[in-house]
Every structure is written in C-alpha cells, then in structure tokens.
C-alpha cells in the first residue's frame with residue numbers, strides 16, 4: 001500500500017507528498033481507542049468542573065507545552081516556565097522560555113478563519129521574536145525551501161518533506177480530511193491521522209512538531225469532542241520520542257496506519273491518565289491547605305491566596321496582590337502565613353528571592369525537579 005507519492009524538484013531531490021491516509025479498521029484499534037477517548041473525556045470533564053477562570057487548564061497547557069518543546073530540544077522546565085510567567089520574567093534561558101510560553105498560549109487559538117490560517121498564526125507566535133532575523137522574518141509564513149530529516153534508509157541520507165510547490169495542494173487535502181465529519185469514523189483517529197499527514201507535509205521551516213501537537217487538541221475542541229483543548233500527547237512524545245518518530249515513519253513506509261494509530265492512541269491515553277492523577281493530587285493538596293487554615297477568619301486573604309497558589313505555583317507578592325485585588329501588605333501577610341505553614345518557600349538566590357514557590361504544586365507537575373528542592 002502506498003502512503004503518498006515522491007516528486008522530484010528542479011535539483012533532482014526526492015520529496016514526499018502524503019496521500020489522505022486510510023483509517024485502520026476498528027477491530028485493529030478499538031482496545032486502545034475506547035480507553036484513550038474515555039481518558040480524554042474524563043480529563044476534559046474534570047477540567048471543566050474545576051475551571052477557576054481557565055487557570056487550571058492553563059496550568060496543564062503549560063505542562064504540555066514544556067514537554068512538547070522538550071521533545072524538540074528545549075531546556076525550559078515546568079518550574080522555569082512558571083518563574084518566567086511571573087512579573088519577573090526570569091528563566092535560565094529567557095528566549096527558550098518565551099517560546100515555550102508562546103506554545104502554551106497557543107492552546108487558546110481557534111480555527112475560526114480556517115486551518116491554514118491557524119497554522120500560520122501559531123507559527124508567528126513561536127518565531128516572531130526569534131533573534132535570528134531570517135527566522136523572525138519567516139514567522140507566520142509557509143516554507144519556501146524544501147526541508148528534510150536525516151534518514152539512513154535513503155541513499156542520500158535524507159528524507160524530504162513535501163515540496164514548497166506542492167504545498168497548496170497537499171494542505172488542501174489535509175484540510176479537507178481534517179475538517180471532514182463522518183459519523184462512522186472516530187474523530188480522535190481522524191485527528192491523529194491528520195497529524196501524520198501534517199508532519200509529512202511539514203509546511204513551515206521549523207516548529208512543525210510543536211504546531212502539529214497543538215492542532216490535535218485545538219481541532220478536537222473545534223469538532224465538539226472536548227470542551228477544552230486538552231487532547232494532549234506532548235508528555236508521552238517527550239518520553240518516547242524514538243517510538244513516536246518510528247511510528248510516523250512506519251505509516252509512510254507500510255502505507256498502513258494501524259501501528260501509527262495504536263502508538264498515538266497509547267500516547268494520548270498515557271498523557272491523559274498522568275494528568276488525571278495530577279488533578280487528583282492537586283485537589284487533595286488544596287483540601288489539605290484549606291483545612292490547615294480552617295481556623296483563620298473567613299475574610300482572611302490567606303484563603304484566597306491558597307486558591308491562587310494552587311494554580312499559580314510561582315508568584316511575587318505584587319503578582320498575588322494584583323490578581324487578588326488586595327493591598328501589598330495583606331498579600332504579603334498571607335504569603336508569610338503560607339510560608340510559615342511550609343506551603344510556600346522562597347529560593348535563596350538573589351535573582352529569585354522575590355518569588356514564592358508552592359513546591360508541592362511544582363512537584364506534581366515538574367518531573368525533572370531535583371528531589372532536594374521538594375518540600376516533602
């Protein structure tokens with residue numbers, strides 16, 4: 001079975017143009033499809049039930065952005081992102097953190113003006129501030145030159161993505177497939193197959209992986225499959241990068257999407273399950289904090305700071321004060337109370353000594369945190 005065609009460009013290079021992939025049969029995937037969809041729906045439901053003005057969704061979007069970007073070589077950890085998103089805007093690598101923050105923000109995008117427009121808007125978000133002037137100038141634009149990935153199975157050592165001259169046609173096929181609605185096929189499967197197509201087209205010079213992993217949740221939401229854009233799989237891809245690349249490639253080589261679809265469903269399920277566990281831990285932690293302050297006056301700012309710190313695990317007094325609409329002194333007193341309780345800690349280095357860290361919240365999200373920094 002063929003998964004696409006090879007075209008030769010004017011320099012004689014072989015460039016791949018994917019066909020619309022065929023769906024695996026249901027009996028080839030149903031053992032993974034139902035659990036994956038059930039986990040995503042449960043995660044979506046929990047996010048909706050505990051929305052907090054979208055702050056909870058934002059926290060999980062940040063985590064997916066960190067992992068999806070780490071799979072591409074970014075070094076920004078979840079804690080780094082949280083520090084960057086305070087008014088101090090600090091990070092070990094500020095440029096890198098800015099792009100991860102842009103990925104996290106992009107989950108709020110929608111495809112109102114069409115899919116190609118969405119792709120280019122996300123691409124602009126990611127690259128418009130690039131230090132490399134050429135890269136910044138190309139932000140929000142389709143590629144004009146062929147792009148490749150190393151592949152020892154080709155005599156030239158490279159696999160070539162879709163030719164710039166075939167982009168319009170390839171993207172039209174991709175868009176029609178992605179937006180099609182057929183009640184006989186699973187929408188999750190359709191979007192995962194759409195991801196396979198998108199990655200093989202590789203329409204922009206860079207960022208195709210991160211953009212492709214944003215499109216699945218955004219389109220799942222657009223299609224009414226979830227209420228939030230939460231069909232994440234960045235974490236699983238980060239963990240099993242080689243398997244992800246191999247699955248993408250397997251679909252192209254065999255022309256059969258079964259292995260690819262199974263791998264991706266397993267990724268979606270694993271990521272949703274990990275997030276459901278985090279949600280449990282986060283809610284238990286909030287309950288513990290609340291009960292600690294149960295004897296405080298009901299109008300004490302500390303109660304509101306507890307709620308705030310659960311979804312904003314790094315903040316300055318100024319951040320908290322602005323968000324809660326209280327005086328600096330009141331926010332500071334509440335932060336000190338939480339610090340005395342052991343729920344907040346302030347890093348000792350001079351660059352970060354205005355930041356309060358809710359270490360237990362960070363420990364729930366940040367798997368790459370050194371143990372010594374964790375409170376318990």
Ligand SMILES: Nc1ncnc2c1ncn2[C@@H]1O[C@H](COP(=O)(O)OP(=O)(O)O)[C@@H](O)[C@H]1O
Nearest residue numbers: 072149199200205206207208209210245248249
């Ligand atoms: N052999 C392959 N065939 C198809 N797609 C691939 C292959 N290897 C990697 N990819 C896809 O390309 C992405 C990397 O492309 P790139 O444009 O650099 O995106 P990013 O900058 O976000 O990493 C990977 O995340 C993956 O989705």
Ligand SMILES: [Mg+2]
Nearest residue numbers: 072206207208
């Ligand atoms: Mg890249």
